[in-house]
Amino acid sequence: MAQRSTYCVYSAREASSHKKFKKGELESVAVVELPLCHSSYSSNPPPSIPLLPTPAFIPRRSPVVGQVIYMLWKNLLHCWKKATIHKIIMNETTQQMEYVVHYKPTKKPGYLARRITLKEMAYDLPCPYMLPVGARVIAKYVDENRSEDDGMFYAGVVADYPKITTKNRYLIFFDDGSAQYVSQEAVFLVFESSKDVWNDVYPTSYNFIQNYIIEYPECLLVRLKEGSLVSVEWNGLCHLVRVLEVDYALAKVQFETDERIEWIYRGSGRFLLDCNKADVSSRTVQPDLLVEYQGSIKKVIVPAHAPRPRQLQSHRCSSNCITQYFRNAELDKLSPLAVPLFLGWSREVVGLHEKEVLYVAPCGVRLSNYSELTKYLLNTDCNMPVDYFYFGTGVNILDEFVPAHVLLKVDDFSHGKESRPVEIVNALDPNNLPDFKYITQSEASHGVAERAKRTFLTCCDCTDNCMDASKCACLKLTMERLAIWNTNSTTYQNRRLNGQVTGGLYECNDICKCKMTCLNRVVQSGSMWPLQIFNTARKGWGVRALHDIPNGSFLCTYTGELLTDEEAKMRDERYDSTYMANLNYARLDEDGKPEGTKKKQLTSQDYNDCLQDDCFVVDARVNGNASRFFNVCSNYSMENVQAFYLRWNVTNCIFLMFQHTCDPNVILQHVFSDTHNVRFPQLAFFTTCLVKAGSELGFDYGYKVGSVPGKQWYCSCRTPYCQGRFL
Structure with a gap:
């Protein structure tokens, strides 16, 4: 008569009372056979018998003749079959016990014999102890692509123990690379395993199992949403899958090509997250293997x-x-x-x-x-x-980037307010951006409107589109600033910015005689590049170029609500100040100047005297009292003059979607166009290099790590220069 598998465990009576035994006091009892059932991720898993705490080592009874066990059949990737121990013999070469078992073949009558070791044998009943992570087991695998359960058991390793959050199921990593949550009743312990269990698994899973167990419980999981499209590896190729369900550490995905269904561990390297550069030779853009970055280049x-x-x-x-x-x-x-x-x-x-x-x-x-x-x-x-x-x-x-997958598309996020359309595409899910008020010009709060008026301007009388910088009064302002800083920076070159200009750029304005095609009218002309907002799995919404954009091209401006210094401090106490920019350019400018070139401090009385002039607009064609303002401001610092701040609040604009990167292709430049008042610069974004179609646009946020108490932001740019954290 075949014997049921037994473990050296507490008796049922003692187990219920959780009595503790000293070493040697454990008694051998038969384990009650439990029905084999798989939770199959149901909302109501079957009730589980409480497991006993995991001991330092799990005591196991040596197999005996007549005992029913599970045996390894063909190899580690095949299912295990039930067998009965027929004979126990000693291997003279290895000096280890080996077991002759009888099993019933699939299509033949009678029994077949086979000689196996303890590592190729498993109990036929669940262990009453809580199995530790790394335990070598066989477990029932449920194939989602089959309508009927075949009831087969396969070799694997315990990756996580039962928890309430996992509905009291074991997480099992099978030798073939698959993963599933399995109920306690469908997990059987292997009689013997190596100290380093990864030496027992199938070779293709060796590295993954080893790294997982060594790093456990420090496991990073990919954040996925149901219904989203992602890329995974299968048989060495990249495949597009749709996320059907997320169950704690696992994701149920369906392949788009053949509709095959599989559960994948969310910390697996099969989710393709490594960045690749654009393949310029084939003109197929894949700056990332993630689905949201996939696309192609079409010729207009x-x-x-x-x-x-x-x-x-x-x-x-x-x-x-x-x-x-x-x-x-x-x-x-x-x-x-x-x-x-x-x-x-x-x-x-x-x-x-x-x-x-x-x-x-x-x-x-x-x-x-x-x-x-x-x-x-x-x-x-x-x-x-x-x-x-x-x-x-x-x-x-003539190159134009076309995303490969689109679940949502909005033709113009700005509703016609930008000079070029701003598309939105979402390749992950059909969700749109929140409905904010879109603005292209900053709005002044109470107390700022009067002081932000366009009252401080110089103008030129150029008729040659300001080709001669020595004759343009507006360009002269920029050149004067560059002379003070003694830098190699220059003004616009053919309406493009060749590098960040430390002293700020002073553009011509609508009271100048030059045309809008003037070489010194860039930011005020608006963006001329169509951009696309797209959703990413790692970073949220980002912005990419739809066409090749040359170095130094103007993209957009930072717009928001203009606040006084006092109002900014009040907002900082009530809200987050992360999205607040200091517009006190005069003070910041003076702090960075070389010694000997800094101006004297301008007192409040000096400043009030300046404001008593009848005309604040300085016309280069007229020499009069109006020039007094610039004479004063050219010799004095505005250290004591009130500062202003620009804060994003409930409005929206394209710049908000620019993600931080440690290797930026966009810079922020101070520009003065609608006013030459140094307290109200425009914050303009320019490219720093040639940006190819399909490339994501990003700039360095400029935060100092630890500058905001209680807030930590981690970088996801994954460039070779990534610092890991930027706040």
């Missing part, structure tokens, strides 16, 4: 009916040579560098070894550099500024 097609450059003939260039640019919905979606191609221009890349870019104007004139282009645009009275053209060879002006 210039229609056949678009005008082409005419044959060059001797003539004097005028406005008749060009087709003026008038915005429309279709052109607004394009890269601004592609717009000229729709208006009769052509862009040619020439040269065998050293590539050069030439533009052919609609009248046939060939232009090889910015100087020639700027003069041509001025002579023809063209309303396209110079930054609609680019003479670099690294930009593909």
Whole structure:
């Protein structure tokens, strides 16, 4: 008669009273057979018999002849079969006991014999002790792709013990790499295992099991949402799956290709999170293997009916040579560098070894550099500024990024308030951004409106689009600041910023004589680059470029609510000050200046005397009392003048979606355009390098780690320069 498996355990009576025994006082009793059932992640798992605490070692009774056990069948990836111990023999070579078992074949009558070791045998009843993490077991595996349960047991390792949060189930890592929660009644202990259990598992799971057990319980889990799309590895390839259910440390996913269902451990490396750079050669953009970064590059097609450059003939260039640019919905979606191609221009890349870019104007004139282009645009009275053209060879002006997966799309998040549409796409779920009030200009709170008026301005009388910086009064302000700082920074170069300008940029304004195509009117012209907001699994919402964007291009401004110093302190006490920017540029500017160049402090009386002038607008064409303001402010510091702050509150704009990165491709620059009052700079974002289509835009938030008590923000940029934490 076959014997049931037994463990050296408490008796039923003593177990119920949780009596403690000394070593050697344990008695051997039969374990009551329990029905084998799997919780299958039900909301009401079957009742479980309370497990006894895990001892220092789990006492096990040696197998005896006639005992029913489970035996390893073909290999570690196959199911285990029931067998009966027929004979116990000594292996003369290894000096270890081996067991001859009889088992019933699948399709043949009678019994077959096999010789196995203790590591290839498991009890046929659950252990009454709480099994520790790392215990070698066999467990019942439920295949979600089968309608009927085959009731088979497979080899694995206990990855986590039963908890209330896991509905009193063991987390089992099977040797084939799969993972499931299994009820206590369907987990059987293997008779013997190595001290380092990863030496017993199937080789492909060796490293994962080893690292998991060594690092336990420090396990990082990927945050997933039901219904979202993610990328996972299977058979060495990247596959797209949809998350059907999240059960504590496991996620139930369905493959998009064949609808196969699988449970995957959320700390597994199968969730693809490692970053890759864009594959420029194939023009397939995958800056990340995550689904939200996947996409491709399509080439914008210039229609056949678009005008082409005419044959060059001797003539004097005028406005008749060009087709003026008038915005429309279709052109607004394009890269601004592609717009000229729709208006009769052509862009040619020439040269065998050293590539050069030439533009052919609609009248046939060939232009090889910015100087020639700027003069041509001025002579023809063209309303396209110079930054609609680019003479670099690294930009593909007709490239457009198309996301691979879209569950939600909004054509224009700004509702027409931005000069170019701001798309929203969500590849993870159908959720949209919260409905905030979208603004493109900062709004002054009570007490700021009067002081924020456009009262401090200089202006120029340039008619050459301010090509000569020595004659433009506005450019002179920037140059004066650069001279004080003694830096190598420059003003705009062809309406692009080649580096951060420490002293701030002073743009021309609407009382100047120059046109909007002026080389010194950039931020006030608005963004000309279509951008896309997209949802990410790791960082929340981010922003990416839809087209190749040259270095130094203006993107957008930081807008919000203007606050006085007093109001900012009150808000700081009531709310979070993380999204608050100090606009006291004068004070910050003075603190960083070299010694000997700092100004004397301006007293309140000095400042009030300045404000008593009848005219605060300084016109470079007029020499009068109005210049007194700048004479005073050029010699005195504004240390004692009230500061102002810019705070994001319940409004929204594109800049809020820029994520922090330790390797930024965007910088923040102080610009003065609607006012030259140093207390009210505009905070403008510019690219710091060539940004390829599909790349995420990010800048360094500039926080100092530990500067905000009680708040810690960790970086998820995963660049080679990542510091791990930025606040």
